[in-house]
Amino acid sequence: MSFAEPEGYDEHARPRPFGERGRAQAVAAAVCLVLGLGLVTGAVTGSWLTGDSGDDGARSAFTEAGDLWHSVPVDQLFPPTVRGQGAGPGGADRTWTRVAVAPDSGCEGAFDPLLAKLLDPVGCRRLLRATYTDATQSYVTTVGMLFTKADAAAMTSLAGRFEKEGLGRREDLMPLPYAAEDTVAAGFGARQRASWTVSVLTDGPVVVYAVSGWADGRGVDEPQPAEEAMESGAGSAPAQAGLGHEAQGLADRVERALRKNVGQATERPS
Numbered sequence: 001m002s003f004a005e006p007e008g009y010d011e012h013a014r015p016r017p018f019g020e021r022g023r024a025q026a027v028a029a030a031v032c033l034v035l036g037l038g039l040v041t042g043a044v045t046g047s048w049l050t051g052d053s054g055d056d057g058a059r060s061a062f063t064e065a066g067d068l069w070h071s072v073p074v075d076q077l078f079p080p081t082v083r084g085q086g087a088g089p090g091g092a093d094r095t096w097t098r099v100a101v102a103p104d105s106g107c108e109g110a111f112d113p114l115l116a117k118l119l120d121p122v123g124c125r126r127l128l129r130a131t132y133t134d135a136t137q138s139y140v141t142t143v144g145m146l147f148t149k150a151d152a153a154a155m156t157s158l159a160g161r162f163e164k165e166g167l168g169r170r171e172d173l174m175p176l177p178y179a180a181e182d183t184v185a186a187g188f189g190a191r192q193r194a195s196w197t198v199s200v201l202t203d204g205p206v207v208v209y210a211v212s213g214w215a216d217g218r219g220v221d222e223p224q225p226a227e228e229a230m231e232s233g234a235g236s237a238p239a240q241a242g243l244g245h246e247a248q249g250l251a252d253r254v255e256r257a258l259r260k261n262v263g264q265a266t267e268r269p270s
Helices: 018-034 039-050 061-071 113-122 152-165 237-241 243-267
Strands: 081-084 094-101 126-134 139-147 195-200 206-214
Touching: 061 126, 061 139, 061 243, 081 243, 094 243, 113 152, 139 243, 152 195, 195 243, 206 243, 237 243
Parallel strands: none
Antiparallel strands: 081 094, 094 126, 126 139, 139 206, 195 206
């Protein structure tokens, strides 16, 4: 199966929950019920739109999201070119070019030990990663999608921990980058990490993350989470370079691509 997403992928808005696409359709289904189409038809339609498994075997959006790692081409999940209108500091536009895609794999050795331990309760079904550079080849950013083995309750629990304990801002829980030989990201290692973001989805078994750094291989003594680096007046080196925007901008757009693919998959006839 393949999906016809433009190569230069961009979305202006922040990612939305998987089920949001179907709300207008759900309203239409409710109107049909009032007009007398029948309770059985309405129940089947409702379960499909809301992502609940019904007697007709409809697959939920949550389940579809967990299967995308093997059912959607890599260019759909990590487009060769990503355009970010207004994604840079001060609302500047950004364009990112993919320079490397890691072979899909398990999670052994893919995270620092403490982050690996934190993620262990949700399990590792598959890990997909790609590294991008900006239009000037000054910065490099790795974007990853961890497809977990968890159900909705476990994902909600993990997301709650990240929120309540501020885990996404802890330097010792930064994701690792993916470096590739003979690319601008060849020197992008653990010491080169400058800014990062981690998003634990609750409407799909996926953790989306991004980590950015300079393309010249310089080490970073004080990395800063993207949320803080993007704040007005932030004076750290990563913030001044816009590396928080690099990480957050790419993570948002890759997450948006994931959600679009889920929407397309759930709209297919069963």
